[in-house]
Amino acid sequence: MSLKRYILRRLVEMAIIFWIIQTVLFFLFHLAPGDPLSRMVDPGMTHEEEMALIEQLGLHEPLGTQYLYFLGNFFRGRFGISFHYGQPVARIIAQRLPNTILLFTTAVILSALAGTWLGKLISWRKENRVDKLVTTGALVCHTLFLPWIAMLLLWFGAFKLGWFPVNGMISPELWVLPRTTILEKAVDITWHMVLPMATLFLIHFGSYLLIMRSSMLDTLTEDYIFTARAKGLPEKIIRDRHAAPNARLPVVTSVGLSLAFSINGGALTETVFSWPGIGRELVFAVSNNDYPLALGCFLLIAVVVLTANLVVDILYGYLDPRIRY
Amino acid sequence: MKDNITSSTRNLPYWSQALLENWGRLRRNPTGRLGLILLLAFALMAAGSFIPPLVSPIYNPMHGVDPVISHTSGPSLKHWLGTDFIGRDIFSQLLAGARVAFMVGITAAFMSVVLGVAVGILAGYAGGWIDTILMRTADMIMVMPTLLVVLMAAALFGQLSIWTIVAMIALFRWPGVSRVIRAQTLSLKQRPFIEAARIAGASHVRIMTRHLLPNVLPLALLYMTFRVTSAIIIEAALAFLGFGDPTTVSWGMMLQWVWKTGHMFQAPYWLLPPGICISLLTLSFYMLARAMDEILDPRLRRQGES
DSSP, X not given: OHHHHHXXXXXXHHHHHHHHHHHHHHHHHHHSSSOHHHHHSOTTSOHHHHHHHHHHHTTTSOHHHHHHHXXXXXXXXXXXXXXXXXXXXXXXXXXXXXXXXXXHHHHHHHHHHHHHHHHHXXXXXXXXXXXXXXXXXXXXXXXXXXXXHHHHHIIIIIIISOOSOSSOSSOHHHHSSTTOOHHHHHHHHHHHHHHHHHHHHHHHHHHHHHHHHHHHHHHTTSHHHHHHHHTTXXXXXXXXXXXXXXXXXXXXXXXXXXXXXXXXXXXHHHHHHTOOSHHHHHHHHHHTTOHHHHHHHHHHHHHHHHHHHHHHHHHHHHHOTTOOO | OHHXXXXXXXXXXXXXXXHHHHHHHHHHSHHHHHHHHHHHHHHHHHHHTTHHHHHOGGGOTTTOOOSSOOSOBOOOSSSTTOBOTTSOBHHHHHHHXXXXXXXXXXXXXXXXXXHHHHHHHHHHHHOHHHHHHHHHHHHHHHTSOHHHHHHHHHHXXXXXXXXXXXXXXXXHSOHHHHHHHHHHHXXXXXXXXXXXXHHTTOOHHHIIIIIIHHHHHHHHHHHHHHHHHHHHHHXXXXXXXXXXXXXXXXXXXXXXXXXXXXXXXXXXXXXHHHHHHHHHHHHHHHHHHHHHHHHHOHHHHHHHHO
C-alpha cells in the first residue's frame, strides 16, 4: 500500500516537472527570434498540407489556446511533420525509441553488473598492487572523452581488425532476404551493437567500480561484518552475502543521479556509430533545423529520463527493505 | 616549512588559514600532486598557445594555412604533429585548445558554484517554503541532460557563442552543488556560533555571508573542481557535434573536423592528440578533486593513510 502511494506521489511529481518542461519549451519556441509558425510548418509543403497541419496543431489559434493545444497534442502523439522525413514525428520516434532503449539499458545494466562485481572483488584486496592498478584504470576509464573513445574503438574494431561493422544497426542486405530467420536477425543486431556497447560500457564501468569499492570499504567497518567474522564464516560468504548486498545501494543511487549524464553519452555514442536511436535523431534534427522533430525527440527523452529515475528509486526500495516510503 | 606557513599567516582569518593548511596537505597527497603536475603542464600549453602565431602566420590555429601543404600530412619538422585537412598546424591548434578548455572549464565551474553556493546557503538558512521551492527547482534541473538542453537552445537561437555556452553550462550544473552546500548549511545552522552571532544582532545577510559562507568555502572549492571537469566535457561534446563556437579552436572542434572530413581512419596523428588532451585534462582535475575530497573528509583521510 505504502509503495503504491509512493509511486503515485512520484508520478504526480513527474507530471508536474514534465508540464514545466513543456511550458518552458513552448514559450521558448514563441520567444525565439523568427516566425514561430515557420518552425512547425515545412516551407516546402503544398498549401493544402500546410492548412491541414496548422488546423491539426491549432497554430491559427490565439497564443493561450495554442498553448493548450500544444499540451494536448503531446498526449495524442501529434508533434507535427518532420521537415526532413516528411513523415509524422510520432512515427519516427516510435521507430527510434526501441533502438535507444535496447542499446542504452543493456549497456547500463551490463556495466553496473560488471562494475559492482569487480568492485566487490577489488575491495577485498585493498591496497595491494591489483587494487591500485584496477582503481587507476577505472579512474582513467571514467574520464575518457566519449566521442573520442568511440572513434578509437571504431578505428580499431571496424577498420584495423575489420571484425565489426562501421555503422548502423542492421545489415540491410540480410534483412531483405525472405529466408532470414529471427535468430539470424538477432545475431546481426548484436554484432552491430558490440562497438557502441563497448563504448558506453567503458565510460560507465569505471565509475560503478569506484563507487562499489568505496562503498564496500565503508560496509566492512560495520558491526555485522565483525559479527560474521566472529562466527567464523568463510570470507567468501561474508563478502558476497553480508557486505555486498548493502554496499550495492550507493551504486543504485549513482545510476539514478548520473542518468542525465548517461543520456548525453548515449546521444554521442549513437551519433558516432550512426545507431538509429532517438539521441542521434535529436542531434540530426538540430543540425538540419528540423524543429518539429527536435522538439518531439527532446520531450520524449525528458519522459525517458523521468521514468528511468522513478524506476531507479523503486528499485532502491526493493533492494533495501529498510526504506519505507 | 609548515610552521613557516602558519606563522606567516597568523594574521589571516581562520578560513584562509585552513585553506592554506589544506593546500599543504594537497601537495603531499600523491593523487593530488600528480593532478597538479598535469594541470601545470596544461597551463603551460595554454600559455604557450600565443607563441606559434607570432613565429609565423602559418601557425595561426584558425586561419594559418601552410602555402605548400593544403591537405592532411603527418608529423614533420615544420609541423610537429602534422597538418589538418586544409593545411593548418595541428600542434598550434592543440595549444589554442588548451586555452579554450581552461577558459570554459574554469569560468563555467566558477559561475555554477557561485550560483549553487548562493542557492544552497539561502535554502538551508531560510528553510520553509523558500527551501522547498529552491530544492524542487534544483531537482528538476538535475534530471535534465545538459548537453541536450544546450543543443535545444542551439536549435532555437542559432549559433551559440562560446560565452553563451559557458553561461548555459553554469545555469544547468548548479543543482548538485547547492544540494551539498544546503546540507552543510543545515548542520552549521545548529552550531552555537550562529546563535551567538544572531544574539549579537547580526543581520541574516551578515550571518550568511560572514559566518556561513567561509565555512562552506572548502566544500565549494571541491565542487568547483568537479564542475570544471564536466564543463570541459560538455563544451567538447557540443563542439564535437558541430554546435561549438565556430570562431574558436577547441579540442572538441578538432575532433569534429577529423570526424566530419572522414579522416578518422587515415590520420591517427590527427585523431589522437585532441582526445588524449581532453581525457588527460579532465583526469587531472578529477584527481585533484579526489585528493581534495580525501583531505576534506577525515574519514577518507584515515583510509587513504592506512
